[in-house]
Amino acid sequence: MAEQFVAKASEFQNGDRQIIRVGEDEIGIFKHEGKYYAYSNFCLHQGGPACEGLTIAGVKEKLRDDKTSVGLYFDENSMHFVCPWHGYEYDMFSGEQVADRRLKLKKYNVVQKGDEVYVVA
Amino acid sequence: MDLIANHGRRVSVEELNTSKLLAHASRQAKERKFEDVMIVDVDAHHYENEHFGEILPYMDNEVFKQLALASRAKGGRGSVAPSVFGFQDIGGRVTRYPLRDSEQAGKGYQRDIEIGHRWMDAMGVDYSCLFPTGMLNIGSHPQVEMEYELTWAYNRWVTEKVIPESNGRFFTMLGLPMSDPEGALKQVETFGDRKGVRGFMITAVRPNLPVHDNRLMKVYRAIEERGLALSFHSGFNWTDKQFQSCNRFIAAHALGFSWYNILHCTNWVVNGMGERFPKLPVIWIEAGLAWVPFVMQRIDHEYMLRPSECPLLKKKPSDYMRDMYYSTQPMEIQDMGALEDTFRMINAETQLMYASDYPHWDFDLPSTIWDLPFVTEKARHNILGGNAARVLGLPPRNEAQKKNLERFGNLKA
Amino acid sequence: MSSPKTQTSKSATARPALKKPAAAKSARKAEAAVEPTxxxxxxxxxxxxxxxxxxxxxxxxxxxxxxxxxxxxxxxxxxxKAETPAAAPKVEVLRRISGAASIPVTPESERALALAKELEATLADGKLDALQPHAMQALMAALCKIYSAQDEADMRYPVLSGRGAVTGTDVMIVCGALLRAVDLQVFELGMWQSWSGR
Structure with a gap:
């Protein structure tokens, strides 16, 4: 495992992403609310570019105590990224597939040294 | 390009380039040496509604042509063809829907050919059966005449423009105006011998169509006589009676695509259509596969108790179903054991045909078949292209493919 | 048409020779043997x-x-991989995808953000009299006029940044007060909405 340079932190804004190829691997590095997250860019479903699609909050449904539904809403505490091929939806914080959290994208560590961001791959 | 996420938040994405989007599919094709395997995609799509300007002038009847053209004129507010409610793109999560316009390619029908070749090359597909998208709902049109006119115009356009210029890589099974048996027969007679026409298609979203109607026998006979195939392409219609309680698109979509083929396949089988047209290859498209064992079990069960209602049958309904063909997509791969049983029940090795359904949201890559752990090498080759090559008479595109077709008995002289 | 690439992509290029086709019987046997465990x-x-x-x-x-x-x-x-785990593979940047288009900074927006923060702090501290009625009225009037003018000019966006920004009760109290202030009934709002499609 070696640290691979990704980008300058000062140029990496919240909401930005970078997709890099390291050897045979492709890694997507996200910056979300000041933190970096890095995952394999190969979707667990059919191998699509998992990190290159829409980022969107998770959808939840609120129930009242009597089990009736209040309706759907975006959970502002969550953030998902979605594989653009078929819509496989992953949790930004863990890389888990949100429909079956046993499925997880390979996660990479990201380190910042001064103004430089590295991914450990 | 921006996409809209939650609360109007905008997310920037690159403009669409199909080759780039499918770069990982190219990698899969290269790793698996798909260039040596003849791959036939029996179900791919284009968006013909983007070309109505080219298609509608092919309409025959001047009054309907004027109606259709006027509805599309600037400021016109009419609607030419039926459309359905739905969210295939899952709110933009499947980005190629909202980004379609951003792809750089030629104009008019050339654009469809160019983009089509991009995805075929990326996946390692040799031939694609090109189907329309919106016109799959033509069966919901309230006017029989308009159904005839629109299918006529599309069938002329696609056989005179799109197919001939696709380098021989697109073929088609043309949609028929099933509400008008005479008109359907005329279209089989007119288009049946055209280049690239390998069969005819019934858009299955027709809950009121009795496929066994006596008036339709001449249509099936004309298709059989020409050595062509008949396919049923399924779809969904959220507003159909039986789906009106569905509050989520997933329910209307998941059930709809299976439902219409379940309905027509059942009527087809119990009415002995397999006995009436033994040489007509029938292909059931885009309903997935999970429905097939269900229908086999269900009808066989009742057939044993009520054979008097199906006097034309000389064997069990499931035996007739095993004589027919099925397209793979969307292949339910959640329970591998169930899928393996399904393959066994339908004789997948000789009866199953790969389909991508690209560019629709739930497309399948050839690797979904190639990587299955329980299929033999022969089955793998047959499903990906050999069966379609044999049934639809498609030639190999290189020596290695030819050898593979010969090896598994799929080369049609 | 169609690019030459499409013609050649799967056509004759050098490829390894295929194995000779086996006799049908032995082929069937071989297939049975490859059935995975x-x-x-x-x-x-x-x-x-x-x-x-x-x-x-x-x-x-x-x-x-x-x-x-x-x-x-x-x-x-x-x-x-086992011997030289530190061997650094080549890194290639495939894509840079920027986040949302950056928001232009205007001095007015900066001051408004600072003021909003300050006012939220007074609320948190329980200083309900920090913002006196005349100041509230001036601020509310300015916000109403600007939001409405932007809307007329097709500069449309959600009036609040997220679901958690204010509660439903907050909205009902303020909307009710605004309607009363201009002597409008709820049904008149409904009528206007249905006519104007907003």
Whole structure:
């Protein structure tokens, strides 16, 4: 495992992403609310570019105590990224597939040294 | 390009380039040496509604042509063809829907050919059966005449423009105006011998169509006589009676695509259509596969108790179903054991045909078949292209493919 | 038309010779022999979930199916990985995807943000009299006029940044007060909405 340079932190804004190829691997590095997250860019479903699609909050449904539904809403505490091929939806914080959290994208560590961001791959 | 996420938040994405989007599919094709395997995609799509300007002038009847053209004129507010409610793109999560316009390619029908070749090359597909998208709902049109006119115009356009210029890589099974048996027969007679026409298609979203109607026998006979195939392409219609309680698109979509083929396949089988047209290859498209064992079990069960209602049958309904063909997509791969049983029940090795359904949201890559752990090498080759090559008479595109077709008995002289 | 690439992509290029077709009977036998075991099927499922790890047995097996060259490189992939784990692979930037278009900074917006923060703090501290009525009225009037003018000019956006910004009760109290202030009834608002489609 070696640290691979990704980008300058000062140029990496919240909401930005970078997709890099390291050897045979492709890694997507996200910056979300000041933190970096890095995952394999190969979707667990059919191998699509998992990190290159829409980022969107998770959808939840609120129930009242009597089990009736209040309706759907975006959970502002969550953030998902979605594989653009078929819509496989992953949790930004863990890389888990949100429909079956046993499925997880390979996660990479990201380190910042001064103004430089590295991914450990 | 921006996409809209939650609360109007905008997310920037690159403009669409199909080759780039499918770069990982190219990698899969290269790793698996798909260039040596003849791959036939029996179900791919284009968006013909983007070309109505080219298609509608092919309409025959001047009054309907004027109606259709006027509805599309600037400021016109009419609607030419039926459309359905739905969210295939899952709110933009499947980005190629909202980004379609951003792809750089030629104009008019050339654009469809160019983009089509991009995805075929990326996946390692040799031939694609090109189907329309919106016109799959033509069966919901309230006017029989308009159904005839629109299918006529599309069938002329696609056989005179799109197919001939696709380098021989697109073929088609043309949609028929099933509400008008005479008109359907005329279209089989007119288009049946055209280049690239390998069969005819019934858009299955027709809950009121009795496929066994006596008036339709001449249509099936004309298709059989020409050595062509008949396919049923399924779809969904959220507003159909039986789906009106569905509050989520997933329910209307998941059930709809299976439902219409379940309905027509059942009527087809119990009415002995397999006995009436033994040489007509029938292909059931885009309903997935999970429905097939269900229908086999269900009808066989009742057939044993009520054979008097199906006097034309000389064997069990499931035996007739095993004589027919099925397209793979969307292949339910959640329970591998169930899928393996399904393959066994339908004789997948000789009866199953790969389909991508690209560019629709739930497309399948050839690797979904190639990587299955329980299929033999022969089955793998047959499903990906050999069966379609044999049934639809498609030639190999290189020596290695030819050898593979010969090896598994799929080369049609 | 269609690019020349499409014609040649799967057409005759140099490729390894295929094995001679075996006799039908022995071929059938061979097919039966390649029927995977339960363990192999389980490994496939695992691989579907986790992806095939380079250098693993599964990778070798899948490469073996692809041909001798791929098998060689899959085996080779295993050796250097164990011996020289620090070997730095080449990094290539495939894409940079920027986030939302950056928001232009205007001095008025900066001051408004600072003021909003300050006012929220007074609320948190329970200083309800910090913002006196005349100041509230001036601020509310300015916000109403600007939001409405922007809306008329097609500069449309949600009036609040998120669901958690204010409560439903907050909104009902303020909307009710605003309607009363201009002597409007709720049904008049409803009528206007249905006419104007907003």
């Amino acid at each position: 339960r363990a192999e099927k389980a490994a496939f499922l695992k691989a579907m979930v986790q992806g095939i790890k380079p250098g693993s047995k599964a990778a070798e097996k899948s490469a073996a199916r692809k041909g001798p060259e791929a098998a060689k490189s899959a085996k080779a992939a295993k050796a250097p």
